[in-house]
Each structure stands twice: as C-alpha cells, then as structure tokens.
Amino acid sequence: MAEDKKLVEAITSMEEDFAQWYTDVVKKADLMCYSSVKGCMIFKPDGYAIWENIQHELDRRFKATGVKNVYMPMFIPESLLQREKDHVEGFAPEVAWVTEGGLQPLQEKMCVRPTSETLFCDYYKNEIQSYRDLPQLCNQWCSVVRWEKETRPFLRSREFLWQEGHTAHATAEEAEARTQQMLNLYADFVEEVLAIPVIKGRKTDKEKFAGAEATYTIEALMHDGKALQSGTSHNFGDGFAKAFGIQYTDKDNKLKYVHQTSWGMTTRLIGALIMVHGDNSGLVLPPRIAPVQVCIVPVMQKKPGVLDKAFEIKEVLSNFRVKVDDSDKSPGWKFSEQEMRGIPLRIEMGPRDIEANQAVLVRRDNGEKITVSLDEIDVRVGELLEIIQKEMLERARKHRDSHTTVALNYDEFKDAVANKPGFIKAMWCGNQECEDKIKEETTATSRCMPFEQEHLSDVCVCCGRPAKAMVYWGKAY
Amino acid sequence: MAEDKKLVEAITSMEEDFAQWYTDVVKKADLMCYSSVKGCMIFKPDGYAIWENIQHELDRRFKATGVKNVYMPMFIPESLLQREKDHVEGFAPEVAWVTEGGLQPLQEKMCVRPTSETLFCDYYKNEIQSYRDLPQLCNQWCSVVRWEKETRPFLRSREFLWQEGHTAHATAEEAEARTQQMLNLYADFVEEVLAIPVIKGRKTDKEKFAGAEATYTIEALMHDGKALQSGTSHNFGDGFAKAFGIQYTDKDNKLKYVHQTSWGMTTRLIGALIMVHGDNSGLVLPPRIAPVQVCIVPVMQKKPGVLDKAFEIKEVLSNFRVKVDDSDKSPGWKFSEQEMRGIPLRIEMGPRDIEANQAVLVRRDNGEKITVSLDEIDVRVGELLEIIQKEMLERARKHRDSHTTVALNYDEFKDAVANKPGFIKAMWCGNQECEDKIKEETTATSRCMPFEQEHLSDVCVCCGRPAKAMVYWGKAY
Known part of the structure; x- marks a missing residue:
C-alpha cells in the first residue's frame, strides 16, 4: 500500500x-x-x-x-x-x-x-x-x-x-x-x-x-x-x-x-x-496546541470487548482531544504513526490490560511508560499532559541556555559562530558598520538588544570602541 | 460631535x-x-x-x-x-x-x-x-x-x-x-x-x-x-x-x-x-447570531448605585453576550443607537426600577416592553431571546408566503413581476429558450426547481408546451 x-x-x-x-x-x-x-x-x-x-x-x-x-x-x-x-x-x-x-x-x-x-x-x-x-x-x-x-x-x-x-x-x-x-x-x-x-x-x-x-x-x-x-x-x-x-x-x-x-x-x-x-521519530507537539492530545491504540482489537473499552475510555476522557486508532494496521505501525504525528500521549490497552483494569500511558516527549488504573485514568491523563507541557518548556530552555555563548572579543565571536551553534551574547557600539561587518564576515545577524541587559564588558566586540548595548547574535532562519 | x-x-x-x-x-x-x-x-x-x-x-x-x-x-x-x-x-x-x-x-x-x-x-x-x-x-x-x-x-x-x-x-x-x-x-x-x-x-x-x-x-x-x-x-x-x-x-x-x-x-x-x-429604525439581528444580544442602558446613571447595579446584572447574565452602555450620551440617544445596531434586547433600568427590584426589557423586533423582577431576569432574558429568534423566523416566513404568487399563464406571470414583488411559482417546459425569453422580457430569472414540487398546471407558463417542472422565479440580487 x-x-x-x-x-x-x-x-x-x-x-x-x-x-x-x-x-x-x-x-x-x-x-x-x-x-x-x-x-x-x-x-x-x-x-x-x-x-x-x-x-x-x-x-x-x-x-x-x-x-x-x-x-x-x-x-x-x-x-x-x-x-x-x-x-x-x-x-x-x-x-x-x-x-x-x-x-x-x-x-x-x-x-x-x-x-x-x-x-x-x-x-x-x-x-x-x-x-x-x-x-x-x-x-x-x-x-x-x-x-x-x-x-x-x-x-x-x-x-x-x-x-x-x-x-x-x-x-x-x-x-x-x-x-x-x-x-x-x-x-x-x-x-x-x-x-x-x-x-x-x-x-x-x-x-x-x-x-x-x-x-x-x-x-x-x-x-x-x-x-x-x-x-x-x-x-x-x-x-x-x-x-x-x-x-x-x-x-x-x-x-x-x-x-x-x-x-x-x-x-x-x-x-x-x-x-x-521535534526528534528523530518525528514531530513532538506540546499538549496545549496539539489537535489530538491523546491517541488510544487498542492492542488485539479484534478480541471481543477491546474496541468497546477503547471507545468507553475516550468518553471518560471527554475533557481532552482524544482519538481512537481503530484502523486495520498493526499496533506497532500505529505507534510509529502516532510518534511521527507528535501526539503527546498514547494509551495502549489490550485484553490483559482490560482484565487488570489498567492501561499503559506512553509519553511522546521522553518515551516514559506509566501503567495506570482505568478508574483514575482521566485524572492521570490530565496530570501527565500538564507535566509534559511543563517539561517540554524546561527542556527547550535548557537547550537554549546551554547553546548561548558569551563572546568578549572578535576572535571569541568568530569561534562561537564557527563552532558553537546557538545564540552569542556580545557587546556592541551601536554603529551599523560593525553590524554589517559581523554579518558579512560571520553570517551572524543581530537578533535583538534584550530588555534584560547584561554588562559583559566595556567595549564593542567588533571595533573595541565603547559599548552601548548587549546584543544577542546568531545565524537565523 | x-x-x-x-x-x-x-x-x-x-x-x-x-x-x-x-x-x-x-x-x-x-x-x-x-x-x-x-x-x-x-x-x-x-x-x-x-x-x-x-x-x-x-x-x-x-x-x-x-x-x-x-x-x-x-x-x-x-x-x-x-x-x-x-x-x-x-x-x-x-x-x-x-x-x-x-x-x-x-x-x-x-x-x-x-x-x-x-x-x-x-x-x-x-x-x-x-x-x-x-x-x-x-x-x-x-x-x-x-x-x-x-x-x-x-x-x-x-x-x-x-x-x-x-x-x-x-x-x-x-x-x-x-x-x-x-x-x-x-x-x-x-x-x-x-x-x-x-x-x-x-x-x-x-x-x-x-x-x-x-x-x-x-x-x-x-x-x-x-x-x-x-x-x-x-x-x-x-x-x-x-x-x-x-x-x-x-x-x-x-x-x-x-x-x-x-x-x-x-x-x-x-x-x-x-x-x-431590518426595519426603518435600522438593523434587527436574530439573537443566535447577534454579537451583542443584550444592551443594558442605565437611566440617570450618575445617581449612586445605578451603574453598579447595571454591571451586577451583566454578571448575572453571564450566559449571554451583554454590553452595558455607560457612555455619557443620553438614554434616548442610547436607545436609538441600540436599535440602529440591531441588538435584540434592551434592558432599561433607573433608580426607581432598582428600588422596585425590577427592570424593563424592550424587544428590538417588535418594540414590546416587559417589566421583570431582577430576581428572575436571567431566566426571562433567556426565554425572551428564544421567543424573539422563533418569532423572527415566523415573521419572515409569513412575509415570504404572502409574497409568493402562482402564475398559470404568461399574462399572470408578467402581471406578477410588474405588480406583486416576490417569488412567482410557475410551470416550465425545461427549455432554455423560455427561460431566456422570460428573463429578457420580465427581468425575472429562474431561482430553482424546488425539491418540493407542486403540479400547478400541465403546461409551461411561457410557451404552453407540456410542463416538466415547477420553478420558483423572481427578480434577484
């Protein structure tokens, strides 16, 4: 196909x-x-x-x-x-x-x-x-x-x-x-x-x-x-x-x-x-913006009661945007598809889970699997979506902070552009000549003069004249 | 101004x-x-x-x-x-x-x-x-x-x-x-x-x-x-x-x-x-589509307590789309403005009303005034908006039905176009020549062959050949 x-x-x-x-x-x-x-x-x-x-x-x-x-x-x-x-x-x-x-x-x-x-x-x-x-x-x-x-x-x-x-x-x-x-x-x-x-x-x-x-x-x-x-x-x-x-x-x-x-x-x-x-399995969407927040994947869905239970759980989760994947594909196939589409949470449930009154929740953002009782699944899904949202922001912030370099002189600046992908914080004299030179020589552009200024040094990273502002620089889309 | x-x-x-x-x-x-x-x-x-x-x-x-x-x-x-x-x-x-x-x-x-x-x-x-x-x-x-x-x-x-x-x-x-x-x-x-x-x-x-x-x-x-x-x-x-x-x-x-x-x-x-x-006072909007459903107009709003009460009632009516007109225009001015803008319901309340724990509701569609107790105002507003919605549809249907004429021959058809504004129901042979002729001679066009067909006569209103369908005709925008 x-x-x-x-x-x-x-x-x-x-x-x-x-x-x-x-x-x-x-x-x-x-x-x-x-x-x-x-x-x-x-x-x-x-x-x-x-x-x-x-x-x-x-x-x-x-x-x-x-x-x-x-x-x-x-x-x-x-x-x-x-x-x-x-x-x-x-x-x-x-x-x-x-x-x-x-x-x-x-x-x-x-x-x-x-x-x-x-x-x-x-x-x-x-x-x-x-x-x-x-x-x-x-x-x-x-x-x-x-x-x-x-x-x-x-x-x-x-x-x-x-x-x-x-x-x-x-x-x-x-x-x-x-x-x-x-x-x-x-x-x-x-x-x-x-x-x-x-x-x-x-x-x-x-x-x-x-x-x-x-x-x-x-x-x-x-x-x-x-x-x-x-x-x-x-x-x-x-x-x-x-x-x-x-x-x-x-x-x-x-x-x-x-x-x-x-x-x-x-x-x-x-x-x-x-x-x-995103990661190497595809898209990863934060729960608050995801069109589908939870994908229920029934395992051995042809066994009596499995699909019914899946749709029953969908009803229980009516506060969330939930989809049941009841297509005739294999569960493994459905898992990959849900991952590719970035759906924040997957619920896996087969006949044994249902017998044990439980389901397995799998987080898209970090792969963690959590077995929960069906009696409290709505509460646990709500909690998990909140946690995912919060941790995705934290993870992105950590990545950004660990990819932000301070450059105190032009050699450091050029080294950062060449070898340390991310933002570069550096002082600037306020003259467009330096901005033009930096762009021409390094392809990095001034992203902004942040409202939260820091005094990294007294002089412009490019020309050495007195600095007027700290600027975030970087290659940009 | x-x-x-x-x-x-x-x-x-x-x-x-x-x-x-x-x-x-x-x-x-x-x-x-x-x-x-x-x-x-x-x-x-x-x-x-x-x-x-x-x-x-x-x-x-x-x-x-x-x-x-x-x-x-x-x-x-x-x-x-x-x-x-x-x-x-x-x-x-x-x-x-x-x-x-x-x-x-x-x-x-x-x-x-x-x-x-x-x-x-x-x-x-x-x-x-x-x-x-x-x-x-x-x-x-x-x-x-x-x-x-x-x-x-x-x-x-x-x-x-x-x-x-x-x-x-x-x-x-x-x-x-x-x-x-x-x-x-x-x-x-x-x-x-x-x-x-x-x-x-x-x-x-x-x-x-x-x-x-x-x-x-x-x-x-x-x-x-x-x-x-x-x-x-x-x-x-x-x-x-x-x-x-x-x-x-x-x-x-x-x-x-x-x-x-x-x-x-x-x-x-x-x-x-x-x-x-719409009418000669301006727009009239059905409650279900109106961006503002209810306009509260405080009377003598500078008297202590009047504006407070108006905003209190707005809170009580939080299930509806409500605006308090607290501008410095006169109440009469505000009434005209609310009418021009087609807001379905007006609530008038002055110091005396408030003392009597009541307000006056005025319907935009027919001008009816109803005095209601503030204790039941949310229920009454809900009922009235439903009634207005229903009666506006009925009124429009009556107007349409009383402006629909049956024409059995071409003279009747031409008379209807000239003297009876509205839809004309008439039989048609199915040939475009007749449709073209009618349009050219009367400016009426075929609006549709309704799903609910009626057998008005055996012959086309224009050419007299056997009829194939009843058609709604009319001048159109």
Whole structure:
C-alpha cells in the first residue's frame, strides 16, 4: 500500500542533516505539501489544525485586551503603497502586482498586500476625527504575499498566513505601552502554549520594520542552534500619521497626529514548533496546541470487548482531544504513526490490560511508560499532559541556555559562530558598520538588544570602541 | 460631535427607497465602509463580528460531518485554470491577473482565485491513490476575487469572504449524497441561526455553476420581494476528475475516477440578514447570531448605585453576550443607537426600577416592553431571546408566503413581476429558450426547481408546451 510505504521509510536523522530532517518531518507528519503554484504551499488538515489552535488561543488573548477583528481588501493601489517613503522602499521589491482585471488592463496597478499598514492608515484617516474615536484597536487574520526567491515550508513562502494588529492612539506613551503589551502577550503565548522560551528585545535600526520607529521582537532558538524571529511588535510614532494625514481634535480643541503600532505573528510558528520540539521519530507537539492530545491504540482489537473499552475510555476522557486508532494496521505501525504525528500521549490497552483494569500511558516527549488504573485514568491523563507541557518548556530552555555563548572579543565571536551553534551574547557600539561587518564576515545577524541587559564588558566586540548595548547574535532562519 | 451627527440623521425609509435604506443601514449600523480600492469593501468590527459568528457556527457543523479545514494558495496559474473547459469559460472573464512579482514579469500569469476547484483537483490528484484515501472532505475559509463592474456592500464586491468545501468520493452516489447533505446543512443553519426561511431546490442548467453536473441552492426572499441565492452545493460528477486525471485503485484493483462536490457560503449572508429582518429604525439581528444580544442602558446613571447595579446584572447574565452602555450620551440617544445596531434586547433600568427590584426589557423586533423582577431576569432574558429568534423566523416566513404568487399563464406571470414583488411559482417546459425569453422580457430569472414540487398546471407558463417542472422565479440580487 502506498500509504504504508510513506511512513515505513525512516526519516533522516537531525544530526545527519537538519534541513532534510525538517523537510521529512513536515511531509511525513502530513502537515503540508507543495502545489503547482511556485513558492506557495498547501496547508494540509493536520498542519492547518495546528494553525487553528494558534488562532483560537491568540484571538482570545487579543480580545481580552480590547482588540476587535476587521477585514481590509487584499489589494493595495500603487499610489497608496508609495505614501510612506521607508515603507515602500522596504516592500516594493518583493510584491506581486495585479495589472489586469475583468479582461481589461487596470488604470492603476495594485499589489497583493505584503502587509496592510497603508490600508489601515487609509481607513483610520476617515474613521478618526476626535479624541473620542481613540484608541482604535484592530486586528485581521489573513494571508499576505511576499515574492521570495527561496522558500521553505512554514518558514518562508510566497504566501503565508498571519494576523496583523494595527492600532492608533492619542499619545506617544499609549502607543509605546501597546507595542510592549502585545510583545509581552506574544511572549507569554509562545512560552505558555507552544512551550518555547523566548528572548524579548528591541531590533537594531538595521533590522527594524520598514517605516517603524522601533521594532520589538521575540527570538527563539531552534534545535540546530539557529534563531527564529517568532513575533514582532512595531511602534510607528506619528510617521505614518503624517504621511497619511491622520489627525484628531483633542479635548483642548487642537488638531493632533495619532501614534500608531502594528504587530504580527505568522505560520512560521509551526516551523518553530517542529524545530524546537521535534526528534528523530518525528514531530513532538506540546499538549496545549496539539489537535489530538491523546491517541488510544487498542492492542488485539479484534478480541471481543477491546474496541468497546477503547471507545468507553475516550468518553471518560471527554475533557481532552482524544482519538481512537481503530484502523486495520498493526499496533506497532500505529505507534510509529502516532510518534511521527507528535501526539503527546498514547494509551495502549489490550485484553490483559482490560482484565487488570489498567492501561499503559506512553509519553511522546521522553518515551516514559506509566501503567495506570482505568478508574483514575482521566485524572492521570490530565496530570501527565500538564507535566509534559511543563517539561517540554524546561527542556527547550535548557537547550537554549546551554547553546548561548558569551563572546568578549572578535576572535571569541568568530569561534562561537564557527563552532558553537546557538545564540552569542556580545557587546556592541551601536554603529551599523560593525553590524554589517559581523554579518558579512560571520553570517551572524543581530537578533535583538534584550530588555534584560547584561554588562559583559566595556567595549564593542567588533571595533573595541565603547559599548552601548548587549546584543544577542546568531545565524537565523 | 461628528459621531453624534452621524446617528441623529434618520435613515431613508425602506418604503421610500429600499436601496438607499439598505445603504443607510449598512453605514449607520457601522458594518462596513468603502476603501480606496475600487469595488472592495472594509469589514468594520461590528460587521466582521457577525461573520465571525457565522463562521463559528458553520465550522462546528461542518466538522461534525467529518470535514477538515485546509488552506490552498490564493493564486491559480493560467494553465491550471484552463484545464476544465466549462469552468474556465465561466470564470476567465471576471478574474484579476497577477503578471509581475519581485520586480520581474512572471513566466506564466496567475489569477487570484475566483474559486478553488482547480487547486483542489491539483491537490487531490496527488493525495488520492487508493480507495483507502477516500472520501476527502476539505473546506477552506478565505477570500476570493471576481472582477465585478457594479458592486453593493456584502452582496457583490470584487473581493468577498466565504468558505468553499471540496470533496472527492469513490462513487457517484456518495458524491450526490454529500451534495445534498451540505445543502441541507446550509438550509438548517440559515433557518435555525439566521431566522431566514429558504426554498431548497435545483438550479436549471442555465443557472448552474460553471463545470457542475448539478447545482443545488437555497433561495431566500428579501423584504423588497427580491430573491437572494444564499448558498449553493454542486455535484461535479467525474468531469473535473477526468480533466485533471484524479483516479484511485479500487478494492477490485481497477483504476477509477473520483466523483467530486463543492459548496459555498459567503458574506452575502450579512446582506440577507439586513434585508430580511431590518426595519426603518435600522438593523434587527436574530439573537443566535447577534454579537451583542443584550444592551443594558442605565437611566440617570450618575445617581449612586445605578451603574453598579447595571454591571451586577451583566454578571448575572453571564450566559449571554451583554454590553452595558455607560457612555455619557443620553438614554434616548442610547436607545436609538441600540436599535440602529440591531441588538435584540434592551434592558432599561433607573433608580426607581432598582428600588422596585425590577427592570424593563424592550424587544428590538417588535418594540414590546416587559417589566421583570431582577430576581428572575436571567431566566426571562433567556426565554425572551428564544421567543424573539422563533418569532423572527415566523415573521419572515409569513412575509415570504404572502409574497409568493402562482402564475398559470404568461399574462399572470408578467402581471406578477410588474405588480406583486416576490417569488412567482410557475410551470416550465425545461427549455432554455423560455427561460431566456422570460428573463429578457420580465427581468425575472429562474431561482430553482424546488425539491418540493407542486403540479400547478400541465403546461409551461411561457410557451404552453407540456410542463416538466415547477420553478420558483423572481427578480434577484
């Protein structure tokens, strides 16, 4: 059977070839596949279900802070995209242009949104008249298009799914507070739900978003020691407001410009989940985000009573997302499949277990087997899922901390990039020349200036001039 | 204040100018606005919240039938769109073409999806090998683009939001059963949740979907007597499978073509809600779909204890979606606003009510006022919302039935189109010539051949030849 063959072939080990391991997991865990549309991917049911859970949980958290969802057009007329100078410079080279519609050439060409700041500004210009109309706290869930040359599943594709929040405020202080609030929300979500520890910090000017005054970021470390930017929050100050003429009449009857923010998270997060938690048996999903949390595998399922008991236990576990694998495959086959798909907990139960009123729980994250009484299985499953969630975060944090190197001079820095995969903490003078030099000579980029600064030394790791900030550096996806 | 002025201006009455009334409601209930992108609209928070509720409820019903969500690329290469002959003829004239990306002309131009049959076929061709891979039951939530010349909010715009389900089956019978299952699901949803009665039936060949063997539809009647196609479900037979080469090896080891369906519902439903239930005070939303079900308006809210009590009652009503309007506007102003926004139930409570341990409930749908004790307010609100939901459906059904005319000959038919807004039931010979003639001479189109056929006469209302079916006719949006 074609289906069997697909899984029986082992995946490449991550030690042998991490990139190939990643591609294998993505395919064999049935998360995505390529389409006839160059550079675009298809989210298959198991991949999209992870995104739905991410959406559900993020959306809940957004709304708890007063954010409301809207939907803007997917097209941006060329003249609108060009309104803010830095923004158009950043995005124009990588957009796709619609030039014909309804069998006619368009009078003005339009790009498919690479991001929607310009559309929200155009909207806010009309919506906002008075201080009473502020703040505006909007978000949209949609796809965006950036014409990338090289693509990788979930990490970089010409079209990807994301959310983009766009807010407008009366004062600079409020905008800054919202920018930080959303970054903290992202960090909490990623740590609590995806079990991925992150570094919170500010991007250097070189790495910030096109048109932003400040970009904050959360940076995660993948298993191979490369960094992944996992969410960003931008403070635009009043730059866009001035370019688009977004003004309000304040209580003092004066006309003032609004201050704006935007913040986004994407389907990259699925890539992060794979590369932080996965192992050589496939995907490993944290319980809180797993579409299926528990897979019940009946052993000798043709014996009378076995399948009935399996479905009975499914009912008992109705507080969890449970699947009974009653297909006609062998138990060993089902075990591998459950492992490949990253289901956090497996319940094995055969006739002898049932006779003894017990089942064997097997943890996906560390392989541990625990025999439990069926009388307390719901409590034990709940406890175990919590423990798995917690220990996956701890394990990822340990990996990150043991893959973070301090470099006090340029030789140490170069040695770290060459020989110690992971983050490098090093001091920086604040000049882009050093950042450019480091990138060119080592391929490491500045990931962020962390909010939690440490004083490692007095001088820049690159030029030896007085240091202004500690920076996390690393090779990145 | 700009905001005040916006609402104080009364809306056009629907008897005076239904089209203007519709536009006024859409704007003053804050559901949408136009953007700088010609023909595209912005879904504002209150409009999008209705769509979110529609999505949530439909998605739950889809998943209960085994459907899973996926996401396909938004682009279709020209060669892929052209694969099925009828399909490309139907859609090519109204697509938007992307011809440049990343500063380069594309080697092959791509359209923005007007619908995704071709993409799903391309996907299924690779996914489906054996009978074990069937059925495939996929859905996606996305936006699609059709380059319309004339547009109207929610009813017709160049980009709109929808869901599109696409399934593949081993047999023709299974595909037909799924096509009907989804039509029934749509009809139940629209009646139970949106309180809109529908006629279920089959489209004539002239009106069916490009590439389909059969298109089933649910047709609703708006307040002005025009019909609105509210959801469609298509059986493609094996036409697309043959065009795309989608075959599977059956249990008998023979290679067979799959049979496919697709089905969709769109943001048109928001237009239907407005035009079926709205009145001259604005929007009227059925409780089950209303983002806010109950609006508490404190009277003399500056008196000590009034606002506290209002928020206390909100807590008591935590099973419902409740808002306290504690803004500094006058109660009368708040009443109009709640009416304009279509909130199903208002609770008025001032110091005297509170002293008497009571509140006044006001129904949006019929203006009825009911004084209830605060001790039983949660029970009474629950009962009333159920009653409102039920009576809104009954009212809409009565309106539809009293606006349905039987025409036995062409004179009666023309008289009905001219003088009796609504559905016309009449017999048809089955020839497209008559359908074309009726459309040309009266502007009425065939809405559907209802599943519940009636024998009104032996002959076609147009040509007098033997009749084959009873058809619902009408002017339509």
